[in-house]
Structures are given as C-alpha cells and as structure tokens.
Amino acid sequence: MIDERIDLLYNNRAAVPEFPAYVERWKTDSEAARAALRAQLDVPYGGSGAETVDLFFASEGSRWLIFYHGGYWRSFDKRDFSFIAPPLVKAGWHVAIANYGLCPAVTMDAQAEQCRRSAAWLVHQQRPERLIISGHSAGGHLTALLWAANWAQYGVDLSVFSGGIALSGLYDLDPLRFTRMNADLRLDADSARALSPIHMTPTVRAPLIVAVGAGETSEFLRQSSEFAAHPAWHPVSGEALALPGRHHFNILDDLTQIDSLVWEKLR
Numbered sequence: 001m002i003d004e005r006i007d008l009l010y011n012n013r014a015a016v017p018e019f020p021a022y023v024e025r026w027k028t029d030s031e032a033a034r035a036a037l038r039a040q041l042d043v044p045y046g047g048s049g050a051e052t053v054d055l056f057f058a059s060e061g062s063r064w065l066i067f068y069h070g071g072y073w074r075s076f077d078k079r080d081f082s083f084i085a086p087p088l089v090k091a092g093w094h095v096a097i098a099n100y101g102l103c104p105a106v107t108m109d110a111q112a113e114q115c116r117r118s119a120a121w122l123v124h125q126q127r128p129e130r131l132i133i134s135g136h137s138a139g140g141h142l143t144a145l146l147w148a149a150n151w152a153q154y155g156v157d158l159s160v161f162s163g164g165i166a167l168s169g170l171y172d173l174d175p176l177r178f179t180r181m182n183a184d185l186r187l188d189a190d191s192a193r194a195l196s197p198i199h200m201t202p203t204v205r206a207p208l209i210v211a212v213g214a215g216e217t218s219e220f221l222r223q224s225s226e227f228a229a230h231p232a233w234h235p236v237s238g239e240a241l242a243l244p245g246r247h248h249f250n251i252l253d254d255l256t257q258i259d260s261l262v263w264e265k266l267r
Helices: 004-009 019-036 078-090 108-126 138-147 174-178 189-194 218-229 250-256
Strands: 039-044 052-056 063-068 094-098 130-136 161-167 208-213 241-243
Touching: 004 174, 004 218, 019 078, 052 078, 052 108, 063 078, 063 108, 063 138, 078 094, 078 250, 094 108, 108 130, 108 138, 108 189, 130 138, 130 250, 138 161, 138 208, 161 250, 174 189, 208 218, 208 250, 218 241
Parallel strands: 063 094, 063 130, 130 161, 161 208, 208 241
Antiparallel strands: 039 052, 052 094
16 A cells, blocks of 8 residues: 655655756766767577666776666666766776666566676676675665675675765665655565565675765665664674765766765775
8 A cells, every 4th residue: 555655755866856967978978978988788698688888997906986876766778878988998997887677577586686796707707806785776775785785695705895875775675665766666575574674684794885875864864874774784784874965866977086985085
C-alpha cells in the first residue's frame, strides 16, 4: 500500500524542479567527455548485455575510481555520467563507469551481484594500486553494499580498497515498500531488510564517506545520518557529511571537484 507522505519524501525529482536541466547538462557534458578522453567504451565484465563498463584513462599511474550511477535502480545508463571523468582523469585517476541491469527487468539482488562482479573484474583486469568505489543515489546504496561484500569469494584482496564515496544513498530500504517505485523494485519486508546496508557489517575497513546534500528531503538526511552513526558502520564512515548548497542532483559536483570536502576526507 502506498503511503503518500513517504512517497513524496523519496521523490527527488519533485523536490528539485530543475531536474530536467541537470539531465540535459549531464548528457551534453558526457558526450564531450567521451569525445575528448582516451577511453574504452562498452567493455564487458559479465555475460549479460547490461554488464559493461566504460573506462577513461589518465596519462599515468594505477589509481582507479569506479562509479555506479543512480536512477532509483530503474533508470539511467553509464553513458549519462561520462561527465564525471574529465576532472578526475586530469587529477590522475583512471575512471570506470559501470552499468548494471535495471529493475524490473532484474532484481535488486541481481544488481548487487553485478556490481560486485564489475569491481572484481576491474581489480583483476587493471591491477589498481588504489581503488575508490563511488556511487550516487541508488549507486550510493550499491557502494555501501560493496563495502559489506565477501571479497574473498571474488579473489579480491581488501588492501586494494583505499576509500569509498556514497553520495545521497539509501541504506534502509524498508520505507521504499510504501512508494510507487516499489511496483518496479518488488521489495517485501524480507528482501528490503536483506538488501539494506544498515543491517550489514562492513568487510572493507577503508574509510567510506557518506555524504548528502543539506537541501535534500528529511528522509535522505535521516538515512545518511543514521547509517553513518550506526555502531557497525561508524568505524569506517564516521559522521555523515551534510553538504551546504547541495541537493540530490548537484551533489555530484562534489565528486568532480577534487578539492571538495568529500575528497578531503579521503586524504
């Protein structure tokens, strides 16, 4: 059953009327990024058509950042987020932007497995000296899930992870059962709990930056604050960062600005 109040508090597009302008800017800037950078596009990391990654290469070094996009697990594509790569490449980071299957065509559990495989593939194929896992919105949730993965099953040594950046993520999925989007997510009480990072224990001990826009809805602010302060997660996440002047969409600018507070916390 839909709870109209909860549905509104998780409706970021309604909260930011300028959302269409952000999407248009992302598209334009992403096209320019793919044209300008040295890249390998649509590289498969798994067997399904959705399991591909775009790689953008810095001039030297072996530092990598992998990014998982948002869209409430139901929309967008890695190509919509190529724009994050140019400033990071300029700063000496190789960038991987991963796709995953979208709901309702795949389950959220399958998405999580695809993301684990994509990160493991990157480790084995590119041999990074350092790896940062990052994501926005649904990608923030997926980033937190990767922080709790059993990486030994994928042959990945935990020492490769140097940090994580979860922007505007959701860490307790139970409220989403009462939103309209659940028609696609298909969460029940058991699956919502099983896929909620707040009920997990991190396996990766590198710092995980949990950031949210100060101008986001009360539910996004609450989720980030409670997750970062949770006893199991506090040792790696510390306190959530409520970034002034940021809402659910312009918070991505803090990922692309290498001198932002988000990056400062990883140094």
